[in-house]
Amino acid sequence: MIQMKYKQLISASLVSMLLTGVSALADNHKVKLAPLSDSDFIDDGAPHEGKVVLGKFLMFDKILSGNMNISCATCHHPMTNTGDGLSLPIGEGGNGLGMTRDTGSSADAVVERVPRNSPHVWNEGAREFTAMFLDGRVELDDAYPSGCKTPAGNNLPDNLENILACQAMFPVTSATEMAGQGDENPIAVLAELGNLTGVWELLAERLRAPENGYVELFIDAFEDIDDASDITYGHAANAISAYERVFWRADNSPFDRYLRGDKKAMSRNAIEGMAAIARRPECTGLYRDERYTPCQGDCSVYRTARWHGVQPRRYRSNH
Numbered sequence: 001m002i003q004m005k006y007k008q009l010i011s012a013s014l015v016s017m018l019l020t021g022v023s024a025l026a027d028n029h030k031v032k033l034a035p036l037s038d039s040d041f042i043d044d045g046a047p048h049e050g051k052v053v054l055g056k057f058l059m060f061d062k063i064l065s066g067n068m069n070i071s072c073a074t075c076h077h078p079m080t081n082t083g084d085g086l087s088l089p090i091g092e093g094g095n096g097l098g099m100t101r102d103t104g105s106s107a108d109a110v111v112e113r114v115p116r117n118s119p120h121v122w123n124e125g126a127r128e129f130t131a132m133f134l135d136g137r138v139e140l141d142d143a144y145p146s147g148c149k150t151p152a153g154n155n156l157p158d159n160l161e162n163i164l165a166c167q168a169m170f171p172v173t174s175a176t177e178m179a180g181q182g183d184e185n186p187i188a189v190l191a192e193l194g195n196l197t198g199v200w201e202l203l204a205e206r207l208r209a210p211e212n213g214y215v216e217l218f219i220d221a222f223e224d225i226d227d228a229s230d231i232t233y234g235h236a237a238n239a240i241s242a243y244e245r246v247f248w249r250a251d252n253s254p255f256d257r258y259l260r261g262d263k264k265a266m267s268r269n270a271i272e273g274m275a276a277i278a279r280r281p282e283c284t285g286l287y288r289d290e291r292y293t294p295c296q297g298d299c300s301v302y303r304t305a306r307w308h309g310v311q312p313r314r315y316r317s318n319h
């Protein structure tokens with residue numbers, strides 16, 4: 001069972017403490033709230049600094065795409081809330097960034113748009129997240145050498161450090177997202193054949209090349225790297241994960257500060273709103289049932305709801 005944090009919603013006593021005169025919660029909707037701390041995150045929120053520095057470069061570097069025309073950050077950019085601001089992402093071959101990114105036209109047009117919304121990547125380093133992607137197709141599973149059950153089966157390398165690193169192995173293998181189409185480049189060719197190991201090896205070759213400037217950063221970040229020949233794409237994925245977990249951690253909102261004891265962090269209206277949510281059986285029902293149930297599909301929606309204290313859109317029609 002996943003251990004949930006924010007020790008979920010509000011106990012009747014807290015609510016009545018906050019709002020005298022507000023009717024108490026029904027007993028079966030009582031849930032407790034508690035603030036987040038470093039220990040709620042992988043590596044206690046403090047991965048090796050060298051990995052974080054390296055990961056920052058990699059996250060924004062188009063070198064990880066077959067045609068060298070798109071980076072992870074094109075779809076997960078801090079300026080667009082770690083998403084891309086679009087309903088459906090425009091992958092490799094598109095032009096521009098954020099809401100101004102376009103598909104190109106006629107012969108230059110992208111073949112297709114990525115068929116799913118690009119989710120935010122806030123707080124993904126929380127230990128409680130044991131599945132990635134909307135359908136949960138990357139999940140922690142000790143039965144695999146990598147520690148993750150994924151569409152790559154046993155082909156995933158065994159040096160991946162956590163679930164975010166497992167996830168970072170995949171965007172580079174997708175023709176539409178990063179690899180490129182048909183015979184446009186050698187990475188695209190291998191991706192089309194489903195040769196993921198080959199894709200990762202070609203990317204590692206780029207990272208090993210002295211002219212790309214990465215070798216020293218990898219040596220500084222990883223004990224098992226002594227020279228360029230030791231670099232693998234798995235190491236890159238570990239570094240990207242470290243960057244995401246440090247820079248895209250967000251647990252200092254007024255709500256978080258309020259839970260940590262700063263009673264002035266939230267306005268009275270916001271406190272009343274929090275209590276109002278706690279009073280609604282359909283809302284607390286969501287938290288009570290879904291928060292304590294491992295995600296079985298639709299993970300990002302679930303996660304967004306959970307971390308922002310709102311309900312997923314698919315539930316709004318019930319109100």
Ligand code: HEC
Nearest residue numbers: 071072075089090091116117118132133134168171177300
């Ligand atoms: C073309 C746009 C695009 C690019 C480039 C891209 N992503 Fe994503 N990312 C997405 C989409 C779309 C999803 C959701 C896919 C799904 O759920 O099936 C996603 C999902 C994720 C998730 C999982 C979020 C969750 O809550 O489950 C993480 C983490 C992530 N991407 C990180 C990365 C990293 C790291 C890279 C680069 C190696 C990258 N992305 C490149 C569009 C993109």
